[in-house]
Amino acid sequence: MVTLDKIVRLANEGQFDSSGPKIYDLNNIDMQKVKTLGEGTKHDICASTASKRQVADVSGRIGDVVKAGVCHAFTPDGRCVGMFKTLFTNACQHECKYCPNATLSHRPKIQKYTPEELAKLTLMLYRGNYVEGLFLSSGIAGNEDQTMEDMIESVRLLREKYSFQGYIHMKVLPGASYEHIKQASELVDRVSINIETPSKSYMSELSSTKDYDNDILQRQKYIRHNIGKGRFPAGQTTQFIVGAAQETDKEIFKSMLNEYEEMEVKRSYFSAFNSVKGTELENTPSQPQWRENKLYQVDWLHRIYKFQNKEIEHAFDEDGFLFNKDPKLSIALNIIDSSIDPNEATQEQLLRIPGIGPKSAYGILKLRKRERIWKNEQLARIGVVTKRARYFLKLNGWEYSSLEDWS
Numbered sequence: 135m136v137t138l139d140k141i142v143r144l145a146n147e148g149q150f151d152s153s154g155p156k157i158y159d160l161n162n163i164d165m166q167k168v169k170t171l172g173e174g175t176k177h178d179i180c181a182s183t184a185s186k187r188q189v190a191d192v193s194g195r196i197g198d199v200v201k202a203g204v205c206h207a208f209t210p211d212g213r214c215v216g217m218f219k220t221l222f223t224n225a226c227q228h229e230c231k232y233c234p235n236a237t238l239s240h241r242p243k244i245q246k247y248t249p250e251e252l253a254k255l256t257l258m259l260y261r262g263n264y265v266e267g268l269f270l271s272s273g274i275a276g277n278e279d280q281t282m283e284d285m286i287e288s289v290r291l292l293r294e295k296y297s298f299q300g301y302i303h304m305k306v307l308p309g310a311s312y313e314h315i316k317q318a319s320e321l322v323d324r325v326s327i328n329i330e331t332p333s334k335s336y337m338s339e340l341s342s343t344k345d346y347d348n349d350i351l352q353r354q355k356y357i358r359h360n361i362g363k364g365r366f367p368a369g370q371t372t373q374f375i376v377g378a379a380q381e382t383d384k385e386i387f388k389s390m391l392n393e394y395e396e397m398e399v400k401r402s403y404f405s406a407f408n409s410v411k412g413t414e415l416e417n418t419p420s421q422p423q424w425r426e427n428k429l430y431q432v433d434w435l436h437r438i439y440k441f442q443n444k445e446i447e448h449a450f451d452e453d454g455f456l457f458n459k460d461p462k463l464s465i466a467l468n469i470i471d472s473s474i475d476p477n478e479a480t481q482e483q484l485l486r487i488p489g490i491g492p493k494s495a496y497g498i499l500k501l502r503k504r505e506r507i508w509k510n511e512q513l514a515r516i517g518v519v520t521k522r523a524r525y526f527l528k529l530n531g532w533e534y535s536s537l538e539d540w541s
């Protein structure tokens with residue numbers, strides 16, 4: 135794993151570009167710039183690794199990114215790639231109250247790459263085998279057209295001048311033009327624009343300058359219109375900041391559904407609000423990590439398990455917030471009214487049992503063609519988490535009579 139600190143150290147030691155002729159004078163790299171612009175992306179999530187962790191550890195942090203510098207993403211062909219993660223500039227004309235780049239924040243010294251600098255820096259990391267791609271985000275210096283042009287020029291240089299074949303995820307700036315989005319579609323693999331909140335009114339609480347409908351939703355429609363025929367092959371994604379306004383989890387969930395259905399986003403990411411010193415919201419309490427984790431779990435139930443929306447409703451309390459427990463369990467306690475015999479159940483029924491995922495549900499269907507299922511050990515061997523599933527199962531006519539262990 136290469137971190138931002140390591141990138142800076144490698145550059146300082148002249149160890150970047152061991153695999154070919156030097157294309158950049160390392161003495162000219164401003165290390166403080168590399169560091170500031172790398173650190174400026176730490177709240178941007180590009181990591182599809184979230185989904186893997188979700189299966190493995192439902193109680194741990196999900197959707198996390200490694201420290202600023204490098205993040206990971208899965209390409210459309212399933213490869214996991216490490217990407218150099220940076221801002222183009224940390225200057226921004228907007229006044230988003232949670233953001234350290236906003237005009238009203240006490241931001242660090244304004245830094246900005248030139249397109250040539252950024253292209254060469256990325257290329258050197260790529261050639262040194264430290265990264266396989268670029269995740270490029272930015273504030274808006276001056277206006278969105280100028281910054282979009284600079285970002286597009288950076289990736290154009292990479293693709294056309296330096297024949298860079300690596301994966302590129304580029305953030306589209308709020309208010310970016312249709313023409314710039316179209317140009318980006320021919321150069322980058324994945325694109326995203328952060329929706330941040332579930333509604334226009336919440337956005338107006340967080341930013342006096344960003345127009346929810348025009349700067350964000352309209353740009354997502356432009357992106358959607360440009361996906362296909364080799365353009366944006368990895369589609370578009372989005373990100374919610376959780377709890378910066380007073381929005382409920384249910385409102386985020388509904389907005390997420392709209393993002394999948396209406397905007398055709400491939401993934402929604404969630405970032406629990408973290409108050410940053412020097413921003414307008416520095417005294418607003420940070421949100422607990424578990425809130426972000428539960429939203430990822432609900433997203434997983436929707437996308438992978440194909441739960442109905444009315445089933446997922448059971449995961450929310452009466453105020454619209456998720457409980458700090460496994461949402462699949464909350465749902466199961468509401469919708470499963472009698473023990474289920476794995477020899478008889480449909481795949482859909484099996485998937486609703488805590489401890490049984492898509493792979494183990496499929497395993498049960500295969501297993502019961504060969505033998506009758508009558509004990510937990512048979513299920514454990516094919517990946518069922520029996521200490522969770524057994525309370526909902528009837529095996530050999532026997533069932534757990536109490537769900538007390540869950541409370």
Ligand code: SF4
Pocket residue numbers: 226227228229230233234235236237272273274308
């Ligand atoms: S538009 Fe983006 S970079 Fe600019 S202040 Fe808002 S959140 Fe920060």
